[in-house]
Amino acid sequence: MxxxxxxxxxxxxxxxxxxxxxxxxxxxxxxxxxxxxxxxxxxxxxxxxxxxxxxxxxxxxxxxxxxxxxxxxxxxxxxxxxxxxxxxxxxxxxxxxxxxxxxxxxxxxxxxxxxxxxxxxxxxxxxxxxxxxKAKAQIDTLSGRERDVLMGLLDGLANKNIAFALDISARTVEIYRANLMHKLQVRSLPAVMRIAFAAGMAPGGQTPRTEDLSGIMTGRDRLAPI
Incomplete structure (x- = not known):
C-alpha cells in the first residue's frame, strides 16, 4: 500500500x-x-x-x-x-x-x-x-426503546431492573434486547458493548476510557445478567 x-x-x-x-x-x-x-x-x-x-x-x-x-x-x-x-x-x-x-x-x-x-x-x-x-451507523438503526435498553445494559442493570426503570415488563426487555442484538448483528453482550463503546456510548453517558474498553473486549457478561 x-x-x-x-x-x-x-x-x-x-x-x-x-x-x-x-x-x-x-x-x-x-x-x-x-x-x-x-x-x-x-x-x-x-x-x-x-x-x-x-x-x-x-x-x-x-x-x-x-x-x-x-x-x-x-x-x-x-x-x-x-x-x-x-x-x-x-x-x-x-x-x-x-x-x-x-x-x-x-x-x-x-x-x-x-x-x-x-x-x-x-x-x-x-x-x-x-x-x-461504522458503530455509530449500527447504533442509529436502533429504535428509541432499544437504545433505552442498551443504556441499561451499559449501566450493568439486569433485565428486571431495566424493566422497572422503563416501566415495562421483563419479557418486553428481553424482546428489545434480542431485537437490538439482531440489528447489531451480534450474539453476545460483550460484542454489544464493543459496538456501543466504539460509537462513543458508555455507562452513565460518559466517554469510555481505554481501560474500560479493553475490559469489555475481554468479555464481562456479568455486567448485565439476565
Missing part, C-alpha cells in the same frame, strides 16, 4: 533534499509545497498522510497551518521540522496535535524512523475512526 508524505517548507533546497531521500523509500510518495497556503489549498482534496511541516515560514507559518488543519481531524499525522525550535514552541505544537517535533538538521535514520512511526500511528487512528463511524 502506497503511503503519502507531504512536505511544506519554503526552502527549495530542503524540499529537493527531502524529495531525493523519501522518494527512495519503498511504497512512498512525496508531494512538496513551498508555502502553507499552497498546501491548505489542496488539504481537503488530497489523500490522508504524514505531513512534514516547517514551523518558520513567511506569511502563513507552521502554527497557523496547524490551526487550519483542525478542519481535517484524523487526516494527517504532523511532524514539525524546524531549524529554530524552542521548547515553548514545541509544546505549543504538541498541544495542536503534532506527532513529533524534529529539529534541522535531522539525522537521516531518525527522520525515516519517525516518518514510518507517524504513518503507522495514522493508520491506527484512521482504522479507529472508521470503526467508530
Amino acid at each position: 502506497t503511503r503519502t508524505t507531504y512536505l511544506v517548507d519554503d526552502d527549495a533546497a530542503v524540499r529537493n533534499a527531502m524529495r531525493g531521500l523519501l522518494d527512495l523509500q519503498p511504497d512512498q510518495t512525496l508531494l512538496d509545497f513551498g508555502s502553507g497556503e499552497a498546501f491548505l489549498d489542496v488539504a481537503g482534496e488530497v489523500d490522508p498522510g504524514v505531513l512534514l511541516l516547517d514551523l518558520n515560514m513567511p506569511r502563513l507559518g507552521g502554527m497557523e497551518v496547524l490551526q487550519a488543519l483542525r478542519a481535517f481531524p484524523g487526516k494527517f499525522a504532523v511532524l514539525v521540522l524546524t531549524g529554530m525550535g524552542t521548547v515553548p514552541r514545541a509544546l505549543d505544537a504538541m498541544r495542536d496535535g503534532v506527532f513529533d517535533f524534529l529539529e534541522k538538521p535531522c539525522p537521516v535514520e531518525q527522520l525515516l524512523d519517525t516518518v514510518d512511526a507517524a504513518h503507522a500511528d495514522l493508520a491506527l487512528k484512521r482504522e479507529a475512526i472508521a470503526g467508530a463511524d
Whole structure:
C-alpha cells in the first residue's frame, strides 16, 4: 500500500533534499509545497498522510497551518521540522496535535524512523475512526426503546431492573434486547458493548476510557445478567 508524505517548507533546497531521500523509500510518495497556503489549498482534496511541516515560514507559518488543519481531524499525522525550535514552541505544537517535533538538521535514520512511526500511528487512528463511524451507523438503526435498553445494559442493570426503570415488563426487555442484538448483528453482550463503546456510548453517558474498553473486549457478561 502506497503511503503519502507531504512536505511544506519554503526552502527549495530542503524540499529537493527531502524529495531525493523519501522518494527512495519503498511504497512512498512525496508531494512538496513551498508555502502553507499552497498546501491548505489542496488539504481537503488530497489523500490522508504524514505531513512534514516547517514551523518558520513567511506569511502563513507552521502554527497557523496547524490551526487550519483542525478542519481535517484524523487526516494527517504532523511532524514539525524546524531549524529554530524552542521548547515553548514545541509544546505549543504538541498541544495542536503534532506527532513529533524534529529539529534541522535531522539525522537521516531518525527522520525515516519517525516518518514510518507517524504513518503507522495514522493508520491506527484512521482504522479507529472508521470503526467508530461504522458503530455509530449500527447504533442509529436502533429504535428509541432499544437504545433505552442498551443504556441499561451499559449501566450493568439486569433485565428486571431495566424493566422497572422503563416501566415495562421483563419479557418486553428481553424482546428489545434480542431485537437490538439482531440489528447489531451480534450474539453476545460483550460484542454489544464493543459496538456501543466504539460509537462513543458508555455507562452513565460518559466517554469510555481505554481501560474500560479493553475490559469489555475481554468479555464481562456479568455486567448485565439476565
